[in-house]
Amino acid sequence: MAGAQEPPEATNPLVDQRVVGRIVRPGDRKMLPVPGVWVILHRVGSDTAAPLDSLRSNSNGEYSFTYRRTGDAEAIYFVSASYSGIAYFTPPFHHALVRGEEAEIAVFDTTSSRVPTSVRGRHVIVSAVDANAVRSVTEVYELANDSSVTRVAANTTPAGAVWTTMFPTGARNFRATPGQGDVPADAITFADGKAAVFAPLAPGLKQVAFTYDVPASSFPLSVPITRATEVYEVLIEEPTGTVTGANLKEVDPVNMEKRMFRRFLASNIPANAVSVIDLPAATAGRVDGRYLVALTVLIGGSMVFALARALRKT
Numbered sequence: 001m002a003g004a005q006e007p008p009e010a011t012n013p014l015v016d017q018r019v020v021g022r023i024v025r026p027g028d029r030k031m032l033p034v035p036g037v038w039v040i041l042h043r044v045g046s047d048t049a050a051p052l053d054s055l056r057s058n059s060n061g062e063y064s065f066t067y068r069r070t071g072d073a074e075a076i077y078f079v080s081a082s083y084s085g086i087a088y089f090t091p092p093f094h095h096a097l098v099r100g101e102e103a104e105i106a107v108f109d110t111t112s113s114r115v116p117t118s119v120r121g122r123h124v125i126v127s128a129v130d131a132n133a134v135r136s137v138t139e140v141y142e143l144a145n146d147s148s149v150t151r152v153a154a155n156t157t158p159a160g161a162v163w164t165t166m167f168p169t170g171a172r173n174f175r176a177t178p179g180q181g182d183v184p185a186d187a188i189t190f191a192d193g194k195a196a197v198f199a200p201l202a203p204g205l206k207q208v209a210f211t212y213d214v215p216a217s218s219f220p221l222s223v224p225i226t227r228a229t230e231v232y233e234v235l236i237e238e239p240t241g242t243v244t245g246a247n248l249k250e251v252d253p254v255n256m257e258k259r260m261f262r263r264f265l266a267s268n269i270p271a272n273a274v275s276v277i278d279l280p281a282a283t284a285g286r287v288d289g290r291y292l293v294a295l296t297v298l299i300g301g302s303m304v305f306a307l308a309r310a311l312r313k314t
Helices: 289-313
Strands: 017-026 031-033 038-044 049-056 062-067 076-083 086-089 097-099 117-126 134-145 163-166 172-175 188-191 194-197 204-215 221-225 229-236 242-244 249-256 259-269 273-278
Touching: 017 076, 038 062, 049 062, 062 076, 117 221, 117 273, 188 204, 194 204, 221 229, 229 273
Parallel strands: 017 097, 117 229
Antiparallel strands: 017 031, 017 062, 038 049, 038 076, 076 086, 117 134, 134 204, 163 194, 172 204, 188 194, 221 273, 229 259, 242 273, 249 259
């Protein structure tokens, strides 16, 4: 629940904190314990960020740590496990005693071969025109690895990437912002009108985010949808203009930091569809790109967590 307070013992530096979990991997019929895996307890705060403790999982795949919170009260604590060269993480801990599903880490074998990867969601957020007659566009994808292995890059070329996508014609100044999405910014490359992701893609859901600029003169903008997409969303910071194609329908607008975005939504979009964003040459203004990312989190977050929960149970 938004605004809910953590129990006092969860942040009390005088109270022992404990996490009891296990490391598992997929078996033929159920998840199996993984013994001998290095498990690390981490602390990340504004003051310091460092491992606190480490051990190997026991013969039943189990691990446990006891620790106390120190320093920055906003610091987060979590556990990682490394398997086949890939690190897997728990969510940050919010209780003095963490166990069960919150402390369980699923690890997977790896492959550089193609695996079933679906687009569960795609969000396209288009800003107002800035002082240079340019619009910023932020895109966020929710990608699902629908296999039981972690997909890794075959090589460092776009052909060997874990996942790629195309940009609209006229897009330029591509960038990925550190800390946005689940993929590190340095694991995304941009070349020849495409974004290529080289970070490992474990089974389940992962969010990929990046931004680019489009000159106002390049509108109407045709946005290609190269893969079937479950949920497709376009938000525009314009009181006029149209968004058509891909079965998009306008729904209630969204207000973010006193900026109004019109919202268009569609579901179950087939591959090779095209949406067209037609916007006027609006009066020059300036939009903070951070609003676009925050807006995406606001709109897409609940769907992301719901999908992640559903994937974990399958």
